[in-house]
Amino acid sequence: MLDILKIKDDFPILKSSPHGKKLIYFDNAATTQKPTQVVEAVADYYKKYNANVYRSPHYLSTLSTESYEEARESVKRFINAKTSESIVFTRNATESINFIAYTWGLKHIGEGDVIVLTIAEHHSNILPWQMVAEKKGAKLKYVHLDEDSRLDLDEFKRTISEGHVKLVAVQHASNVLGIINPVDEIIDLSHRNGAKVLIDGAQSIPNMKIDVEKLGCDFYAFSGHKMLGPMGIGVLYIKEDLLDDVPPFLSGGEMIDEVFEDHSTFAPSPLKFEAGTPNVEGAYGLIKAIEYIEGIGLDNILKHEQELTEYALSKLVEIDYVKLYGPKNAENRTGIISFNVLNVHPHDVATILDQDGIAVRSGHHCCQPLMRYLGVPATVRASFYIYNDKSEVDAFVDGLKDVRKWFR
Known part of the structure; x- marks a missing residue:
């Protein structure tokens, strides 16, 4: 069992009092808060190591370069990549997915080829492939959900077997429904049918042990800010045999071998993928975020999220004016619950909850195709993490009852 009070004490922002109320932060699917260890690491970088990486032989540049490469090694170990050359730093998961769309996608996907997505994808894993399909004359095919609001694996099997599928791009876990997709089976089926696989790991990296070697995926994308790290640092994993x-993606400083007047040659991976001055302080902060998560244990984190989800669902199903979306149990899902209060707009729900210090998300959550599939324009989303507890869930449920009173 996690020591929630001890964990809370590591997060300075949780001592905030919005509108004079104790902060209850249930918007973790959007971004997690940062522990003191991460905040201090970013400050320490600027106090002790700040210099541009690789480019100078002086003391500070050496320290900065070592810090940056230490972060790469830390990520490599965290996701069990075979080699550090497969770890490419980006700004976020969105940039990582665009990276593959604009490079591998435009190079290998052609007219008549098929890109398979799911209806629950985040816009970041839809728009880049719409661009590729439009430019190359390819087709997009969407796999839908079953009666339990989970990925319809039978439909996926039919779609992947229809032929011409070049790429499957799928989220590991949904940022709206919290469902964890069977990516190991998806990868296996895709590879057997000759397709490459990109996994959007933005919602799985904070709470699940990721082993890219075991999964066998070709590309894996995630953001640091959703796993206690700084904003502006993301990761793209590229399978070793695809690096060449x-x-x-971008051209400029640091990613070259030699530059001539009419042509250039590139540095080996991962440098050839990281043009310009990188977010070194973000990478350094990411080291501390990984250390913090590993200190708690990913299995413990997921278990805690699922316990809170189960507890919250048991309360919400008893309220007849709350409409839940997604599976009605916490099995094989993360700590995300989407719902609506009948006859009350999601933005009004979120605004009223905010007056009680409760931070939730409202809107389409960058998943408009899923919203249309569910038959709603928007939902309210509560998402839990390691510093949340059952007393906060109780306050949240009480807050929903207050919402109803406002609109009675």
């Missing part, structure tokens, strides 16, 4: 087949 992926061209650079």
